[in-house]
Amino acid sequence: MRPDLLLRLACALACGAVLAACATTPVQPWERAHLARWDMRWDPDSVQTAMKQHAYFSKEGSSGTIGAAGGGCGCN
Amino acid sequence: MRPSAPLAALLSAATALLPTARANAADSDEASTRASYRFSEYDEDALHGTVVGDPRRYRVLSQQLAVDTKLDGGAWGVKLDATHEVMSGSSPWFVAPDAQQRPVQVLSGATIRDHRSALSVALTQNPGASANTTYTVSYSGERDYHAAAIGAERSQPLDTATTLGYGGSFSHDLVEPTDATQYNRIAHATKNTASTFASLSWVLDRDSVLQAGVQVNLGHGYLTDPYKLFSYGADILAERRPDRRVEAAGLVRYRHSYAQIDAALHLDYRYAQDSWGLTSHTLEASWYQGLGHGWRLVPTLRWYSQSAARFYAPFLAAPAGQRFYSSDYRLGTYGAFTTSINVRKAIGRWEFSLGAERYHSAKGLALEGGSAAVPALVDSTRVWAGLDFGLD
Numbered sequence: 160m161r162p163d164l165l166l167r168l169a170c171a172l173a174c175g176a177v178l179a180a181c182a183t184t185p186v187q188p189w190e191r192a193h194l195a196r197w198d199m200r201w202d203p204d205s206v207q208t209a210m211k212q213h214a215y216f217s218k219e220g221s222s223g224t225i226g227a228a229g230g231g232c233g234c235n
Numbered sequence: 236m237r238p239s240a241p242l243a244a245l246l247s248a249a250t251a252l253l254p255t256a257r258a259n260a261a262d263s264d265e266a267s268t269r270a271s272y273r274f275s276e277y278d279e280d281a282l283h284g285t286v287v288g289d290p291r292r293y294r295v296l297s298q299q300l301a302v303d304t305k306l307d308g309g310a311w312g313v314k315l316d317a318t319h320e321v322m323s324g325s326s327p328w329f330v331a332p333d334a335q336q337r338p339v340q341v342l343s344g345a346t347i348r349d350h351r352s353a354l355s356v357a358l359t360q361n362p363g364a365s366a367n368t369t370y371t372v373s374y375s376g377e378r379d380y381h382a383a384a385i386g387a388e389r390s391q392p393l394d395t396a397t398t399l400g401y402g403g404s405f406s407h408d409l410v411e412p413t414d415a416t417q418y419n420r421i422a423h424a425t426k427n428t429a430s431t432f433a434s435l436s437w438v439l440d441r442d443s444v445l446q447a448g449v450q451v452n453l454g455h456g457y458l459t460d461p462y463k464l465f466s467y468g469a470d471i472l473a474e475r476r477p478d479r480r481v482e483a484a485g486l487v488r489y490r491h492s493y494a495q496i497d498a499a500l501h502l503d504y505r506y507a508q509d510s511w512g513l514t515s516h517t518l519e520a521s522w523y524q525g526l527g528h529g530w531r532l533v534p535t536l537r538w539y540s541q542s543a544a545r546f547y548a549p550f551l552a553a554p555a556g557q558r559f560y561s562s563d564y565r566l567g568t569y570g571a572f573t574t575s576i577n578v579r580k581a582i583g584r585w586e587f588s589l590g591a592e593r594y595h596s597a598k599g600l601a602l603e604g605g606s607a608a609v610p611a612l613v614d615s616t617r618v619w620a621g622l623d624f625g626l627d
Contacts, residue, residue, distance in 0.1 A: 206316070230374070
């Protein structure tokens with residue numbers, strides 16, 4: 160599959176997800192017990208994630224995630 | 236070090252008050268102080284095939300310590316992250332053509348030994364509120380590389396289901412290569428990186444959330460690797476890269492809870508593109524499975540694919556005046572597949588963690604096949620052990 164096709168597919172999926180999000184029924188605060196679980200966090204183990212991202216950063220051409228970026232290092 | 240008697244009594248009392256079925260020490264956001272320690276070992280496989288130099292590659296031993304606590308009655312959250320790493324091994328130096336113009340990887344002759352220390356401090360205003368701001372200062376230092384960065388990010392609910400996130404950071408890096416005179420390397424150089432991001436998060440239903448975001452990085456200054464050479468016709472020159480790089484990435488993250496079986500699914504996707512012509516796709520899936528009695532298992536699969544930067548080539552047998560050239564495998568076309576497993580066990584306020592990860596890269600794993608050889612692709616193994624402690 161060509162990358163531009165994959166990009167369009169990814170954009171279409173993202174747009175579909177956004178539209179789906181707009182169409183959802185509001186979830187009340189007392190209905191959010193499952194969403195408050197530790198395993199539903201965007202990043203349940205930030206210390207481990209930092210080391211994992213550091214390892215990927217040292218050997219891949221792209222890097223980054225959602226959030227403010229930190230400083231660089233001599234590994235890349 | 237043994238805990239003092241009052242502290243031991245306090246810990247014992249606190250542990251006794253906890254229900255034994257408590258799922259996870261990290262489950263509770265009410266813990267006002269949390270401390271985490273991780274030890275990890277990262278090993279790259281020796282290079283196979285025809286190589287010149289020591290084929291053994293990098294080995295890194297890392298220790299991380301993080302402390303997260305609240306100040307001023309909970310009005311501020313402060314998080315300290317400290318990292319220390321010891322690195323050793325050889326790294327790819329340049330690629331030379333053999334008599335049949337096939338690429339032969341040359342590795343650095345001497346074993347590199349270095350260590351890196353990094354410290355990050357993050358201050359969050361109103362950490363318990365849905366709207367909050369985090370300010371970050373960080374520093375990373377090696378013998379030949381120093382980076383200082385500042386950043387700020389804001390989380391702001393737009394309605395009961397939607398949250399806006401945005402922020403930015405700036406990093407100033409100083410490069411001072413070792414043996415600069417002996418190897419005719421640049422003695423001193425700097426680079427600056429400015430980053431900004433924005434995201435939207437939605438609560439889709441009682442069990443799922445979605446986040447979409449964009450990130451843009453602007454790098455300027457000395458973006459070349461001072462240790463890498465390049466086979467340019469009959470000459471071996473220092474590699475050259477442009478002094479500006481703009482990177483843009485789109486990211487989507489999805490989380491779905493299967494609370495009835497004590498599990499959750501994590502799906503992450505990232506598309507990235509930069510002004511050097513490099514594009515990449517990253518897809519990652521994790522499954523968080525509770526097993527009862529405080530045990531938890533987290534298997535993860537990750538696939539990564541990138542296309543080459545415009546100026547990547549293993550070597551130029553007949554150069555035609557190219558201004559930029561690099562044989563750094565990290566700028567070539569390849570893909571990588573990662574598998575990992577993490578086992579966690581919570582006992583009262585303590586949580587123990589063990590994990591292992593295997594990273595395999597190959598040209599055949601890339602979405603598109605580039606014609607240029609990438610002889611220094613890396614396979615690696617990472618194992619880690621950790622300990623977390625939460626205190627109300």
